[in-house]
Amino acid sequence: MVIGGQVIRVAIFNMVTPQIFIFLGRVGSGKGTQAELLVKKLGLIYIGSGESLRARAQTADFTGQKTNATMKTGELVPTSLIFMLWINRLEEIKKSQDNDFNGVIFDGSPRKMIEAQLLEEALKWYEWDKNIKVLLIDISRQEAFNRLTKRRICQGCGQLIPYVGHYKNIEKCDKCGGELEVRADDTPEAINLRLDLYEQEVQLVVEFYEKKGLLISINGEQSIEDVQKEILENI
Numbered sequence: 001m002v003i004g005g006q007v008i009r010v011a012i013f014n015m016v017t018p019q020i021f022i023f024l025g026r027v028g029s030g031k032g033t034q035a036e037l038l039v040k041k042l043g044l045i046y047i048g049s050g051e052s053l054r055a056r057a058q059t060a061d062f063t064g065q066k067t068n069a070t071m072k073t074g075e076l077v078p079t080s081l082i083f084m085l086w087i088n089r090l091e092e093i094k095k096s097q098d099n100d101f102n103g104v105i106f107d108g109s110p111r112k113m114i115e116a117q118l119l120e121e122a123l124k125w126y127e128w129d130k131n132i133k134v135l136l137i138d139i140s141r142q143e144a145f146n147r148l149t150k151r152r153i154c155q156g157c158g159q160l161i162p163y164v165g166h167y168k169n170i171e172k173c174d175k176c177g178g179e180l181e182v183r184a185d186d187t188p189e190a191i192n193l194r195l196d197l198y199e200q201e202v203q204l205v206v207e208f209y210e211k212k213g214l215l216i217s218i219n220g221e222q223s224i225e226d227v228q229k230e231i232l233e234n235i
């Protein structure tokens with residue numbers, strides 16, 4: 001920049017605004033798969049709450065042990081803990097970010113209004129609030145129920161076989177040839193409980209982002225490839 005014949009050097013930080021993606025959807029919608037695909041495609045940093053919690057549960061302190069015990073019962077851990085994990089992660093990213101930093105993807109969070117509000121504050125604090133997109137991978141409750149009661153797990157390698165597209169008809173694991181079985185915890189009662197939780201909590205989060213004009217709704221009742229195509233056309 002030249003002002004009055006004097007050259008003034010202006011340091012420009014954050015030349016690229018990182019993109020923040022938040023993936024929401026019913027259990028069984030395939031949002032995790034889609035989040036992973038987008039991470040690879042755009043070179044994003046992945047933040048999944050399940051993953052962060054599992055890592056935290058391995059630390060041998062009070063919170064580590066209690067997280068471990070709570071996760072085994074299937075109960076939700078408190079929002080304050082989730083938030084602490086987010087902050088630690090975002091701080092780490094802030095410290096290490098370089099020119100290759102394209103953005104962050106939140107997979108399956110926030111799941112409650114209070115989490116949505118806290119995440120909003122955190123993103124503002126770290127100055128990553130200018131480029132947020134929320135993707136709802138939309139499938140009906142009935143479709144979610146069908147997918148979850150019919151999805152299978154390989155007894156050999158543990159691969160989860162979704163009840164979508166060509167996977168519906170495979171009889172053996174496509175990776176190791178192992179036997180496929182319906183998962184023991186995929187009972188109709190347990191699945192209905194998780195779907196109820198979506199109506200009660202996550203639906204409000206979806207509406208929150210919709211009112212802010214950040215929501216992009218994607219038809220999740222298509223093949224994995226077509227869902228990805230629709231996402232890439234809309235972001």
Ligand SMILES: [Zn+2]
Nearest residue numbers: 154157173176
């Ligand atoms: Zn297998």
